[in-house]
Amino acid sequence: MASRGPRTGGVRPKQNNRIQFDFMLDGVRYRPTIRRSPTAQNLRAARDRLSGIRQRIRAGTFLFEEEFPEYRFLGRVIDPSQVRTCDQIFDQFIEHCESRFRRDDLAWATVSGYRRVLNALWRPQIGTVPFLRVDYVTLARVADAYRCSRKTYNNAISVLRRAFEFACRNHPHHINPARGLRGCRMSRKDRIRPDPFRIEEAETLICTIREDWGEAQANYDEFRFFTGLRPSEQIALTVSDFDAGRGTLRVNKARVAGVDRATTKTGVHRIFELSPRAVTVLRRQLALRERFEREGRIRHPYIFFADDGSPLVSIKEPGRRWTKSLARLPIRPRRPYCARHSCVSWNLMLGKNPLWVARQHGHTVRTMLEVYAAWADGAVESDVAAIRRSMRIPGITEPSRRSGWFRRLLQRWRPSGRSETPLPAAFSVWHWIWHQERGACT
16 A cells, blocks of 8 residues: 655645645635745644644634635635725724714714824725734834824824724734834823913904904904813803803803714813803803894804804814914914913912812813913912903902901801802912822812
8 A cells, every 4th residue: 555655734844935734624625825934843833733723613713814814715715705904994993983973972073083094094005905914014114104293193003003903803813913003102392281371462362353353253262261161162052051140151062073062072061150251251242142143144052153143163263263363463373272271370370279270171180280280380460460350350358467366267267158269369389289299189
């Protein structure tokens, strides 16, 4: 009886530094190869790998496209529709994100940002490549060639990681090549720091905007200076949100990229206590709105609107007008969001309670102290007086040093009736930070 050659256990060396596997799957014999030098050590490792393949075939968990993604007859093994390209992965990922948006589980701005990053960077480079054939080196080469800031780079890496993690859930045995990508370290200089206006600069800019664009635009920008609302929150305000009796405003929704959301950026609904200046601006805007309603130019519930009475779909047009008016003034150019920075800084300079300021503007006490407190320390008394006059806040009467010890004790420890009552003049923001870092003020 003729010999059939040495037994190789389903593994044998092939030409061009390749190793061939031999196994049965669904009654069909397959002989795929891998690019590996057929040394004795590699052949032993291949036999162990083949043993694991046969065990997964018996258990029904073997996926041919994951084990041998470069097999040239892969289309005959599985349905060609299952061999998905990165373009198809990205499309399915965006569809999944859109479904989360419809369930109010994801913001539309986030979905739009994902789509923009994938279309601009990753689709042109790896869109036509089968997903299972993408490796880490390819992704790293694409990322390294992307010329952008650190923050933009980190965003691009984060979006790709999310898309590939979504795709790998359908291939649990496949190693996610995007997991190894690392973002850049963000230093303090890479983060946008607050750049508030002085009160005189703000008043000058408001007057200029009124001259350039009219009352509707001027009311919009003046209101943002003296409330510090986020732009997405301000354009979503409705008439029913204003409580004229209490002088408060309900902030519980936002409009981002023309899409209304039933919550704010942080997901926290709050009651905003308006200053006298903000109430005056709001009443002026409501009077303008009533006039537009009588003329039949307004058929919506929103407080702020464009020149023709239509609601503000996005913040781009008000921002463009802001930039043009600011460019013709001897004031350093700043983005419209600096109006929010200005309002927070002004409240701290007036000695308002940091807890109240943080609650009013919808951020944490830590963020408010770390980001804004530096602008309040060392404030010039003339600036504080100008801010108080602009906000129409009466001057704070300092306790007399000649008053008796009992009266001074009452003035020091008497509980305040309102949370926004300014703290005593001896209060220091840096003293508050000292306690906050040590966990004394929680």
